[in-house]
Amino acid sequence: MNFHQKLTAAWTAHDSLLCVGLDPDLSKFPTHLRGKPDAVFEFCRAIVDATADLACAFKPQIAYFAALRAEDQLEALIAHIHANHPAVPVILDAKRGDIGATAAQYAREAFERYKADALTVNPYMGFDSVEPYLEWRDRGLIVLCRTSNPGGSDLQNLDIGQGRKLYQHVAELVATKWNPHGQAALVVGATFPQELADVRGIVGDLPLLVPGIGAQGGDIEATVKAGRSAAGAGLMISSSRAILYAGKDEDFADAARRVALETQKTINAFRR
Amino acid sequence: MNFHQKLTAAWTAHDSLLCVGLDPDLSKFPTHLRGKPDAVFEFCRAIVDATADLACAFKPQIAYFAALRAEDQLEALIAHIHANHPAVPVILDAKRGDIGATAAQYAREAFERYKADALTVNPYMGFDSVEPYLEWRDRGLIVLCRTSNPGGSDLQNLDIGQGRKLYQHVAELVATKWNPHGQAALVVGATFPQELADVRGIVGDLPLLVPGIGAQGGDIEATVKAGRSAAGAGLMISSSRAILYAGKDEDFADAARRVALETQKTINAFRR
Numbered sequence: 001m002n003f004h005q006k007l008t009a010a011w012t013a014h015d016s017l018l019c020v021g022l023d024p025d026l027s028k029f030p031t032h033l034r035g036k037p038d039a040v041f042e043f044c045r046a047i048v049d050a051t052a053d054l055a056c057a058f059k060p061q062i063a064y065f066a067a068l069r070a071e072d073q074l075e076a077l078i079a080h081i082h083a084n085h086p087a088v089p090v091i092l093d094a095k096r097g098d099i100g101a102t103a104a105q106y107a108r109e110a111f112e113r114y115k116a117d118a119l120t121v122n123p124y125m126g127f128d129s130v131e132p133y134l135e136w137r138d139r140g141l142i143v144l145c146r147t148s149n150p151g152g153s154d155l156q157n158l159d160i161g162q163g164r165k166l167y168q169h170v171a172e173l174v175a176t177k178w179n180p181h182g183q184a185a186l187v188v189g190a191t192f193p194q195e196l197a198d199v200r201g202i203v204g205d206l207p208l209l210v211p212g213i214g215a216q217g218g219d220i221e222a223t224v225k226a227g228r229s230a231a232g233a234g235l236m237i238s239s240s241r242a243i244l245y246a247g248k249d250e251d252f253a254d255a256a257r258r259v260a261l262e263t264q265k266t267i268n269a270f271r272r
Numbered sequence: 273m274n275f276h277q278k279l280t281a282a283w284t285a286h287d288s289l290l291c292v293g294l295d296p297d298l299s300k301f302p303t304h305l306r307g308k309p310d311a312v313f314e315f316c317r318a319i320v321d322a323t324a325d326l327a328c329a330f331k332p333q334i335a336y337f338a339a340l341r342a343e344d345q346l347e348a349l350i351a352h353i354h355a356n357h358p359a360v361p362v363i364l365d366a367k368r369g370d371i372g373a374t375a376a377q378y379a380r381e382a383f384e385r386y387k388a389d390a391l392t393v394n395p396y397m398g399f400d401s402v403e404p405y406l407e408w409r410d411r412g413l414i415v416l417c418r419t420s421n422p423g424g425s426d427l428q429n430l431d432i433g434q435g436r437k438l439y440q441h442v443a444e445l446v447a448t449k450w451n452p453h454g455q456a457a458l459v460v461g462a463t464f465p466q467e468l469a470d471v472r473g474i475v476g477d478l479p480l481l482v483p484g485i486g487a488q489g490g491d492i493e494a495t496v497k498a499g500r501s502a503a504g505a506g507l508m509i510s511s512s513r514a515i516l517y518a519g520k521d522e523d524f525a526d527a528a529r530r531v532a533l534e535t536q537k538t539i540n541a542f543r544r
Contacts, residue, residue: 023374063370063377069385071343097367097394098335099421102295105335113341122369124396124416126423144396149371151398154445158432166430166438173426 003118003140004182006089007207010056011233013087017224017271018264019209020051021093021240022060022077026068028245030252040065041073043252045080047244050253051260052085057236059091059209078114089117091209091236095144096129097122103132111136118142120187120209123170130178140207141183145170145199148189148212168198175203185209190237193222205229207236213263214242220263224270232271239263275390275412276454278361279479282328283505285359289496289543290536291481292323293365293512294332294349298340300517302524312337313345315524317352319516322525323532324357329508331363331481350386361389363481363508367416368401369394375404383408390414392459392481395442402450412479413455417442417471420461420484440470447475457481462509465491465498477501479508485535486514492535496542504543511535 001009011017024040033039048058058081065074078090092114096106110119111133118140121130133141146156146167156167167188174184188199190212199208208227213220220237227235243263247255273281283289296312305311320330330353337346350362364386368378382391383405390412393402405413418428418439428439439460446456460471462484471480480499485492492509499507515535519527 025373061370061374061377063368063374063381066343067377067380067385069343071338071341095369095394096335097369097396097416098333099419099423101297102333102335105333105339108339109335113339122367122394122396124369124394124427125419125421126426126428128421128423131423144369147371147397149397149400151371151400151403154398155396155438155442156398158430158438158441160430160432160438166427166432169430170427 002138002183003089004207006117007056007140007236010087010089014053014056015268016054016056016264017233017235017237017267018055018260019057019059019091019236019238020047020055020243020260021211021238022047022058023064023240023244025064030247030249032250038073040068040070041076044077046253047256048077048081048085050257051243052088054257054260054264055088057089057091059093059238061093061240075114078116082115091118091120091142092116093120095120095122097125099125099128100132103129107133107136111139118185120144123173127178134181134183137181137183139183140185142185142187142209143170143174143178145174145186146188146192146195148191152189167195168202171199171202175206187211188227190219190223193219193226196223197226200227200229205231205234207234209236209238211238213237214239220266221270224267228271237267274410274455275361276479278389279328279412279508282359282361286325286328287540288326288328288536289505289507289509289539290327290532291329291331291363291508291510292319292327292515292532293483293510294319294330295336295512295516297336302519302521304522310345312340312342313348316349318525319528320349320353320357322529323515324360326529326532326536327360329361329363331365331510333365333512347386350388354387363390363392363414364388365392367392367394369397371397371400372404375401379405379408383411390457392416395445399450406453406455409453409455411455412457414457414459414481415442415446415450417446417458418460418464418467420463424461439467440474443471443474447478459483460499462495465494468495469498472499472501477503477506479506481508481510483510485509486511492538493542496539500543509539
């Protein structure tokens with residue numbers, strides 16, 4: 001089963017477009033976990049176990065693990081997800097951007113070492129920076145297109161001729177040329193629903209990973225209506241901090257589950 | 273001493289614009305090192321010790337270490353450089369591209385954990401993806417501008433109005449807006465000397481990191497003449513494979529030194 005098949009199966013089995021982002025920040029952990037040597041793994045494992053049946057994907061952000069020298073805990077976490085929640089694909093959010101032999105090393109890191117089902121990548125260096133990952137035919141590649149931060153407009157909204165914007169060009173490149181084996185998806189932020197609709201119009205049913213709801217303030221109704229595919233799916237709507245840090249005490253995983261459930265239901269109310 | 277001061281001092285002290293790239297690939301290692309648990313560190317340390325007085329910078333590429341679970345050896349390598357060759361700045365080549373809290377984690381990884389003097393970053397997500405690093409005032413930030421791979425043209429050469437190309441816009445953004453404290457530099461490939469000259473014209477004396485000589489086929493004379501600053505410096509001309517794998521036997525470090533010396537001299541012949 002490849003990434004797209006696994007994602008489609010999870011959308012259906014869990015009736016969910018919610019992607020749970022795993023951004024472990026020690027300073028926000030419940031006090032009883034702080035100081036434990038494997039606190040990062042324990043925290044994320046509790047979140048994963050509490051939300052797996054509500055999620056279409058998990059998305060660990062590698063920067064949080066790397067800053068803490070916790071690569072081994074990231075490996076253990078992904079192994080835990082595969083062993084205990086095999087229906088839920090794992091997206092390694094690393095936004096890699098490099099070419100040739102170097103990209104091949106990043107692919108080994110993501111797919112062989114961490115055993116991620118999909119990886120986020122940056123398009124600035126062009127097709128050479130995407131191609132090496134495509135050899136891993138059962139894995140997905142999620143290309144940055146339109147990001148939800150204010151500075152996202154600095155480059156992505158530049159007019160590249162006839163009113164066409166850079167992010168629209170990236171969407172079209174990915175949909176028409178960079179996806180020979182059906183492995184691709186795109187990152188499109190939730191803060192600009194009209195642009196999400198633009199991208200959906202360009203790429204047909206390609207899956208879209210949508211950060212920016214929750215802490216970043218994107219509106220769920222507008223996001224779902226603008227981004228859903230013809231079948232009422234096609235989205236991985238990512239929420240991290242709002243779920244992870246919903247509670248501050250020993251019952252943090254229960255609090256996370258409540259927020260995840262509420263988010264899943266709110267999303268589903270606007271899917272069809 | 274900040275990154276720019278350290279780099280300028282190394283240009284002068286070592287009379288060199290050569291940046292030695294550290295891309296450890298086990299399959300290319302001399303046979304006597306293979307199978308050793310710290311082979312990556314031992315190989316890179318030997319290269320570093322053999323070339324430090326010929327170099328203006330060392331540039332470890334993190335993908336090679338990450339694919340091998342060798343983060344600890346990367347930490348040890350950079351600590352070795354700082355302890356034994358303190359005049360030579362270390363550029364962590366990681367091409368990070370993320371925003372806000374996540375970029376702050378990448379900054380901790382690069383500057384606190386690895387203690388790099390500078391980091392390469394990707395501009396696609398805009399100023400928010402650069403700003404968090406600027407809090408580390410003594411460190412450098414080297415922004416991708418025009419890369420030396422064929423697919424580099426896919427986005428970077430797009431016309432954004434009046435014949436102006438995306439990479440030229442990035443060069444101007446970095447020179448005028450993204451560099452409030454003098455920490456920035458740019459990555460510009462060696463394979464397009466006219467574009468290197470373009471960028472030099474836009475950014476004044478800003479340092480340029482130039483990959484693409486050696487294995488990627490860029491011409492040294494054209495590169496130096498197109499990219500040098502008014503003072504005959506301003507460049508970190510990076511060579512990795514041609515130096516690292518110059519020899520295949522126990523004398524690999526001597527072979528690396530010979531190639532590094534030859535490259536340094538060839539570069540210097542065209543500086544003024």
